[in-house]
Amino acid sequence: METFPYRRVEQVKAKVTIKDVARRAGCGIATASRVLNNSGPASADVRSRVQKAAQDLGFSFSALGRALQSSRSMTVGCLVPSLANPVFAEAVQGLQTVLAGTGYQLLIASSNYDGAADNDAIATLIAKEVDGLIVTMVAPEHSAALALARTRGIPVALMFHDPVAGLPSAHVDNGAAAREVARRFGDLGHRRTAFLALRFASSDRSRNRYAGFLAECRLRGLPDPVLIELTETEANTPERLAQTLAALPDLTAIFASNDFLAIAVQKAARLLGWRVPRDLSVVGFDGIEIGRLLDVPLATIETEPAAMGRQAALTLLDLLQGGAPVQLPPLPFTFRAGATLAPPRADRRDDDRVAPRPPSVLSLKTDLKQG
Incomplete structure (x- = not known):
């Protein structure tokens, strides 16, 4: 160096x-x-x-x-939903890169996407007298613990969230990124589309992606996309997700709110005998590296989580030195073409025709057992 x-x-x-x-x-x-x-x-x-x-x-x-040693703890609290998700792990690495050499130590907590756990983690970090907070959480605008931190004068920077009043955030424009997916679908001739989400009610990122996707579909005169809200069990059980897809046999394209869900869709499609992208196009969000390694590389919105971490850390350092909260422009995103996006099959593109309903998951399991 x-x-x-x-x-x-x-x-x-x-x-x-x-x-x-x-x-x-x-x-x-x-x-x-x-x-x-x-x-x-x-x-x-x-x-x-x-x-x-x-x-x-x-x-x-x-x-x-x-x-500052005499008046500050020289610690920064970081809260993310999960460190098992490489998106958040990369963001934490990015902010550690910036904090290295500044004298600040990082205290990390995770909440498993649970609002109550968010508040508990922030309360614990406050009790440890952190000098600042960098957080990704369920609902920062409604968090009592985060409000307490701000009342006590603890600077806060967000990651991944679209901007919240008074809280600068390192983020991509989720709505704009989702519009790009709708444009790609529309340009290829897709009309029957869906948005697949987990924790839709508690994730502002997911809701803003759906809003952008819906707005661009309407702007292009396309039918409103079907909103599919999954439970944890459905998201983690390919057979359950396959049942959900089987109930919507006329879909030609799915936009998943993150790459893990998009990968789960590909697995469920295979259980139904559908081929991606011939029978169903799939696009994810985040651009995790494993998506490149699939037999059919994933088409996705690619972001830079490490850059988000670096920007959030720099923003917090600015606040710790007395700077005013300043919302920086959103970080860039790119559309990674992958190989899971293609024009719909002719028999699925015609509005007057509906593709035959695929075999049920139950019959698939029976066939596998008999085979």
Whole structure:
């Protein structure tokens, strides 16, 4: 890793903060943090100015830690729904990259998508006197524990959530991404589509994706997509999901609210004897790496979870240095074509015809046992 001059300074003045460096360099605090921590892009000119300002002022992140040690715990609390989901694990890695070298330690909690567990975890982190919070949770705008944190002056940054009033969030535009999926479906001739979701009522990300998908379908004069809300059992049991799909035999394309659900759809389709994408097109959301490794690589909206983590951490560092909450633009997304998206079969594209109902899951199981 490149070593900058400011790291070689032995005598520092505790009163110097990163805000002083940013002011002298003529840039924002988040930009100065990225340069000094070597954790994000910056132009050569800005990088040079920040490094010179830090050297002139005798600033280092370790000096920041010593300056604040007496009045702060130098810990940051992080709450995510699950670390088993690689999307959230990558985001945590991203924020750890930024916090490394700042003197802050990360305390991590997970809630398994449970609102009560969210509040309990945040209450515990508050009790441990964290200096700031970075969270992804069920409903930040309605969380009593999060409201308590804000009342106590604890800075909060969100990840993955669309912006919430007063809480800056590192996110992608879920509605815009979902519109892109609807455009892809429409351009290929799909009319009978569905949106598949788990925890729809408690996930603002899922609801906003559906809203964007629905809006673009209506804009194109397409029928409203079917909203399929799965239970945990249905999502985790291919046979149960196959039963759900079997009840909707005229569907030609499904947009799943995350990649794991999209992969589950492919499994359920195989149980019904459907081939993806010949009989059913499937698109996911997130762009997890395993989707590339499938026999039929998954078409999906690809995001950058690590970048979300880095942006959330930089935002929180800015808040910890006294900056005002500023909502940054959404992070970019891309559509990864994969191989699970194709035009619908002719006999499924004609509005006046309905494809034959596939065999039931029960008959499939019987056939397998007899075979």
